[in-house]
Each structure stands twice: as structure tokens, then as C-alpha cells.
Amino acid sequence: MSTLELREIRKSYGTLETLKGINLNLESGEFLVLLGASGCGKSTLLSMISGLSDPTSGDITLNERRLNGVHPKDRDIAMVFQSYALYPNLSVARNIGFGLEMRGIDRSTREKAVLEAAKVLQVDHLLDRKPGDLSGGQRQRVAIGRALVRKPKLFLFDEPLSNLDAKLRLEMRSELKRLHQMLGVTVVYVTHDQIEAMTLASRIAVMRGGCIEQLGTPEEIYNRPASRFVAEFMGSPPINILATQQTERGLEIASGAAVLKDLRPTDPVVVGIRPEALKTQAFDGAITLSGTVDLVELTGPEQIVSVALNDTRVTATLPADLPLALGQDIDLFVEPNRILTFDANSGDRVECLPH
Amino acid sequence: MFSERMSPRALLLMLPLVLVMIAVIGWPLVDTIRLSMTDARLAGTSGEFIGADNYTKTVSSRNFQSAFWATMRFSVWSVSIELVLGVLVALLLNQRFYGRTLLRALMILPWALPTVVNATLWRLIYNPEYGALNALLTQIGMLDAYRSWLGEPSSAMTALIVADVWKNFPLVALIALAALQAVPKDIRAAAISDGANAWKRFRYVIMPYLIGPLMVALVLRTIEAFKVFDLIWIMTRGGPANSTRSLSILVYQEAFAFQRVGSGASLALIITLIITVLAVAYLMIMRRFAGEAR
Numbered sequence: 001m002s003t004l005e006l007r008e009i010r011k012s013y014g015t016l017e018t019l020k021g022i023n024l025n026l027e028s029g030e031f032l033v034l035l036g037a038s039g040c041g042k043s044t045l046l047s048m049i050s051g052l053s054d055p056t057s058g059d060i061t062l063n064e065r066r067l068n069g070v071h072p073k074d075r076d077i078a079m080v081f082q083s084y085a086l087y088p089n090l091s092v093a094r095n096i097g098f099g100l101e102m103r104g105i106d107r108s109t110r111e112k113a114v115l116e117a118a119k120v121l122q123v124d125h126l127l128d129r130k131p132g133d134l135s136g137g138q139r140q141r142v143a144i145g146r147a148l149v150r151k152p153k154l155f156l157f158d159e160p161l162s163n164l165d166a167k168l169r170l171e172m173r174s175e176l177k178r179l180h181q182m183l184g185v186t187v188v189y190v191t192h193d194q195i196e197a198m199t200l201a202s203r204i205a206v207m208r209g210g211c212i213e214q215l216g217t218p219e220e221i222y223n224r225p226a227s228r229f230v231a232e233f234m235g236s237p238p239i240n241i242l243a244t245q246q247t248e249r250g251l252e253i254a255s256g257a258a259v260l261k262d263l264r265p266t267d268p269v270v271v272g273i274r275p276e277a278l279k280t281q282a283f284d285g286a287i288t289l290s291g292t293v294d295l296v297e298l299t300g301p302e303q304i305v306s307v308a309l310n311d312t313r314v315t316a317t318l319p320a321d322l323p324l325a326l327g328q329d330i331d332l333f334v335e336p337n338r339i340l341t342f343d344a345n346s347g348d349r350v351e352c353l354p355h
Numbered sequence: 356m357f358s359e360r361m362s363p364r365a366l367l368l369m370l371p372l373v374l375v376m377i378a379v380i381g382w383p384l385v386d387t388i389r390l391s392m393t394d395a396r397l398a399g400t401s402g403e404f405i406g407a408d409n410y411t412k413t414v415s416s417r418n419f420q421s422a423f424w425a426t427m428r429f430s431v432w433s434v435s436i437e438l439v440l441g442v443l444v445a446l447l448l449n450q451r452f453y454g455r456t457l458l459r460a461l462m463i464l465p466w467a468l469p470t471v472v473n474a475t476l477w478r479l480i481y482n483p484e485y486g487a488l489n490a491l492l493t494q495i496g497m498l499d500a501y502r503s504w505l506g507e508p509s510s511a512m513t514a515l516i517v518a519d520v521w522k523n524f525p526l527v528a529l530i531a532l533a534a535l536q537a538v539p540k541d542i543r544a545a546a547i548s549d550g551a552n553a554w555k556r557f558r559y560v561i562m563p564y565l566i567g568p569l570m571v572a573l574v575l576r577t578i579e580a581f582k583v584f585d586l587i588w589i590m591t592r593g594g595p596a597n598s599t600r601s602l603s604i605l606v607y608q609e610a611f612a613f614q615r616v617g618s619g620a621s622l623a624l625i626i627t628l629i630i631t632v633l634a635v636a637y638l639m640i641m642r643r644f645a646g647e648a649r
Contacts, residue, residue, distance in 0.1 A: 001455065047544075050544075050548055051548070052544050052547065052548065061453075071551030072547050072548040073547065073548060073549065075548075077548070078548070079539040079545070079548055081545060082541070083539060083541045083542075084541075085539065085541035085542045086542075087542065087546070087559060087563075089559070089562060089563035089580075090559065098546075098549050098551070098559075099548075099549040099550060102549050102550040102551045102555060103550050128514060128517070137433070146545075146549070304503040
């Protein structure tokens with residue numbers, strides 16, 4: 001069953017079109033992440049789903065009910081803001097129960113619901129405090145509690161972890177995932193952090209310039225990116241993009257560092273190779289890239305190695321225990337089907353490998 | 356800090372300021388207290404010591420009591436109206452509309468005018484023969500004959516309050532507008548999606564941000580209103596029939612018109628005391644609000 005449906009959503013400010021026809025279908029219980037750099041329109045889209053702004057054209061429906069023009073409070077949607085947006089003068093309990101209070105729910109029902117939500121989020125011991133007395137993580141929990149207590153059909157999260165420090169962000173990320181698994185709620189989550197998107201999402205919509213560049217599961221987005229933009233946006237360290245030349249030997253990459261014999265693309269292409277696809281052990285059918293070690297960065301579990309190939313460089317993530325010296329010759333091996341090819345002009349991924 | 360006690364060096368550095376303060380505040384105050392206990396007159400004798408006589412006479416005098424209540428009426432009405440009007444105007448100017456910036460700038464004008472200009476302007480408006488108010492009211496049919504707004508005890512005080520409100524609500528509006536702009540956008544949005552109506556949003560979301568700055572405006576405006584002199588002096592000179600005579604005007608008349616410096620000084624000190632009590636009371640309220648806001 002489809003829960004949220006967006007059809008041809010457009011938003012213009014004067015002559016500037018910030019959303020250029022967004023189409024999305026969200027299943028019940030799904031965790032959809034809108035991922036993109038700032039200015040790609042992801043927050044605009046979120047605020048239109050919440051009802052805080054209206055699309056210039058297009059339809060928003062939730063459970064077959066058209067939401068265009070419906071007041072935010074009547075949409076059965078709850079939103080969690082990046083800045084938490086807690087009411088500073090009200091206690092945690094009233095913050096969580098504010099939505100119910102404004103809807104005229106009676107006191108005892110309200111208190112029960114608040115306590116229940118607070119317990120789920122482990123803030124039940126803080127109910128009498130003011131937001132100013134809480135830590136960033138606690139405030140975030142209260143903000144989620146405020147959304148949870150209304151039992152909405154849809155949760156919206158606007159970069160909820162951006163204001164937390166690195167360690168807390170990891171904790172809250174796992175917490176959110178656990179919460180989603182436990183409650184089975186439907187979520188639309190906006191972030192610019194690709195790791196957040198990968199770890200949390202059941203599906204990711206990568207946005208760029210007011211359009212959805214690709215919509216798919218994290219696995220699809222990562223391994224079968226629709227375009228060079230998506231490939232470069234996902235993954236850290238980023239994917240290696242190498243120029244190619246058509247010669248009679250085949251497709252040469254990195255000025256002849258390797259030749260892909262089977263590839264005969266009709267248009268000029270670039271290739272993309274993820275750093276972790278590069279290995280140091282030879283295997284059957286591997287493509288070999290020969291170069292010299294240029295830079296080694298040990299991260300702990302692995303080392304990020306920059307290898308000079310003729311006039312360019314590639315980055316490879318290699319096991320931490322591999323002994324490497326600067327300037328030493330190194331052969332890197334990659335499976336042919338892990339080499340992605342993109343049209344050099346449009347950036348679209350093109351299939352030109354015989355499988 | 357280096358030490359709880361002040362070092363001699365620090366004292367030395369503060370000395371010039373302390374000397375200036377003693378010269379311009381301390382000494383005049385002490386001398387006023389001295390004067391208030393004498394029967395000194397403006398010209399001639401420096402006066403004999405008569406103890407608290409001036410105070411008992413002043414407080415029980417009908418002039419003082421009528422001036423006190425006139426000042427109270429003026430202060431309470433103008434400050435209350437200024438606060439309400441200021442907040443309403445600030446809420447309006449915080450909305451997005453075409454020409455908002457121009458309107459914000461224009462709003463400051465009355466407040467930026469010197470009181471003398473404002474008072475003269477309103478005196479012209481209220482003029483019984485060619486005033487704009489009379490013209491307006493007769494032309495729209497609300498008035499049969501021209502009235503002397505400042506010449507009748509029934510309307511003079513109201514006319515003064517209107518003039519004061521016109522000049523001073525922009526200050527409140529400006530302070531309130533600054534406070535409104537400090538309300539985070541996300542919190543407003545959260546309140547909207549929580550289903551709070553306009554009044555509840557004002558009460559629970561905006562008011563907490565507004566209350567502190569408004570208290571400051573309240574203190575400033577009350578103290579100023581209580582000291583009012585120039586506006587009234589130019590528009591009515593305390594008349595008609597002393598109905599708009601404020602405490603400051605009474606002090607002036609006592610000390611300089613009737614040349615009774617001693618009793619004038621006692622009056623001035625009584626005003627100072629009243630204002631000090633007001634200021635302390637406000638400071639205590641403000642501290643409570645500051646404690647709550649955090």
C-alpha cells in the first residue's frame with residue numbers, strides 16, 4: 001500500500017524554479033532519505049510535505065487523501081527540526097504534550113501519552129526540566145518525543161543530527177534506526193550526510209538541482225549509481241574517476257595505465273572505480289593498474305593509499321597490515337564488473353561491458 | 356579574578372571616575388538634601404534649618420496630591436497604551452509585506468523628533484481655531500463646533516497622553532520588533548504544526564522571547580513618563596486649572612516661580628524616591644523573568 005505520494009511537485013520563487021517536478025511513492029513503514037547538497041531542494045520538499053509551504057504545482061497525497069492546502073496541523077504529519085525547536089519556557093512534559101494540548105486532548109490521556117513517549121525515548125526522568133537544562137542529545141530525544149506522541153501517519157526529519165557532536169551523532173543514528181525498526185513508522189528524512197543516508201534508509205532519493213537524480217535502495221545507489229554525480233556523492237574516500245582514450249588496443253584508462261580490451265563505447269566515457277574495489281592480490285580476469293605509492297594515510301582499520309598512475313592518481317583502501325613504502329611500485333587489481341562507465345558529457349552511467 | 360579585594364592600583368585607576376561622579380551626582384544630591392531641610396528662597400537668604408517641615412507640608416498639601424495623581428494618570432495611561440500599541444505594531448511590522456522596510460524606517464520618526472518639536476506639532480493639531488483635529492472631526496461630522504482640546508480640563512490630559520503615545524510607542528515597537536526577530540523560525544513552524552492558533556502561538560512561543568525586552572521598555576518608559584516636564588510645559592503649562600500639572604512641573608513652579616527652593620528641593624527628592632522604588636521593583640521583576648527564561 002502506498003502511503004505518501006508526490007506527483008509532479010514544482011516550486012518556483014519568481015522565475016527561479018527550485019523543484020522541477022518531483023515524483024515519489026512511499027510505502028508504509030518505509031524510511032526514505034532525501035539526500036543532497038545544500039540548495040538541492042530537499043528541505044523545500046520536506047516543508048511542502050509538512051504543509052509549512054505550498055507547492056507551485058503538483059499533488060501531495062497521504063493514504064489517498066489530497067493534502068494540498070490542508071493546514072499543517074490537520075495533515076497527520078509530525079516534523080522534527082534540525083534546531084530541535086523546543087519551546088524554551090515550557091517543561092519537557094509540556095513540550096512533548098503541546099500538540100495534544102493544542103488539540104484539546106484531556107489532561108489524563110495527555111499525561112499517559114507523554115509518559116509513554118518519554119519512556120520509549122528514555123527521557124521520562126527529565127519531564128519536569130526545561131529544555132535549557134538538557135544536553136543536545138536529550139533535546140533531540142524530546143523533539144522526537146514531541147513528534148512520536150501524536151502518533152502521526154508520517155514522520156519528517158530535517159537534518160536532525162547535524163547539531164550533535166560526532167560521537168553523539170553516531171549514537172542517535174543507531175537509536176533512530178532502532179526506533180524505526182521497533183515502531184515501524186513511515187519516515188521521510190532529509191540529510192546531506194551520505195553515511196547517515198546509507199545506514200538509515202530503506203530507500204534513498206539523491207537530489208540535485210531540484211530533481212531526483214536517482215531513487216533506490218542504499219545498495220543500488222552505492223553500487224549501481226545512475227550518474228557520475230551520484231557515484232561521486234556516495235562513498236568516502238570518494239570514487240576514483242579516470243579519463244579514457246579509445247585506441248586500437250581497446251579503452252585505455254589513465255594514459256595507458258590499463259587497457260580495457262572488451263570495452264567499445266560509442267561515445268567518450270570516463271570510468272569510476274571505488275577505492276575498496278582495488279586489491280593488491282592478482283586474480284583471474286582482473287584488470288591491472290600499475291603505479292607507485294604516493295601517499296599513505298592510516299585510519300586504523302585500513303589505510304588509504306594514493307597511487308600515482310602516469311599523469312593521474314587513484315585512491316585505494318587497503319588492509320592496514322599491508323607493508324607499504326612511499327615511492328614503491330605497486331600493482332592494483334580490479335574486477336572488470338566493478339568498473340563503472342559514465343558518459344563523459346552527460347555524466348549518465350552507460351552499460352558497455354559484455355556480461 | 357586575581358583577588359576578591361580591590362588592589363590599590365585598581366582604586367587609583369577608578370579615582371578619576373569616582374571624583375567626577377561625586378562632583379556631578381554626589382554633591383548636588385547632598386546639597387539638595389541639605390536644601391530640602393531649610394526654608395531657603397531663590398533670592399536672598401540661604402535659609403534656616405527647619406528639619407522635616409518641608410516634607411510634612413509638601414506631602415499633605417493639596418497641590419502635591421493633585422500633581423501626584425495627575426502624574427500617575429499620565430504615566431499609567433501613556434505607558435500602557437505605548438506597550439500594547441508598540442507590541443501590535445511590532446507584530447505587524449514583523450510580517451512580510453511590500454514596503455515593510457520603508458514603514459519600519461518611517462516608524463522611528465516620531466521618536467527621533469525632539470520633544471519640543473513633538474509638543475509644538477500637537478499643539479498645532481489641537482489648536483482651537485485652526486487645528487487639524489477640529490477640522491477633521493467637524494468635517495466628518497463627529498463634532499458640531501470647534502473645541503479647545505487643551506483648554507478644557509476634561510480633555511487636556513487625554514490630549515497630552517495621545518501626544519506622548521505618538522512620540523514614544525515607536526521605541527517600544529522597535530524593542531519588541533528586535534525581540535520578535537530573535538524568535539527562531541523553526542519554533543514558530545513547530546507550533547504551527549503542533550496546531551497552536553495565533554493567540555496560543557503568541558502566548559507560548561512569542562511571549563517568552565518578548566517579555567524580557569518588554570520589561571526593559573516598561574522600566575525606561577515609566578521612569579521617563581514619571582519625570583514628564585517638557586511636553587506638558589509646552590502644551591499646557593500644567594493647566595487648565597492645574598489639571599495637567601505633573602510633579603516635575605510642581606517642583607519647577609515651587610522652586611523657581613514661587614522661589615521656595617527649600618520646599619522645591621524636598622519635592623524633587625520625593626520624586627526621586629518614588630522613581631527609585633519603581634526602578635527597584637522593576638529590577639526585581641526582571642530578575643525573576645530572567646531566572647525563568649533560562
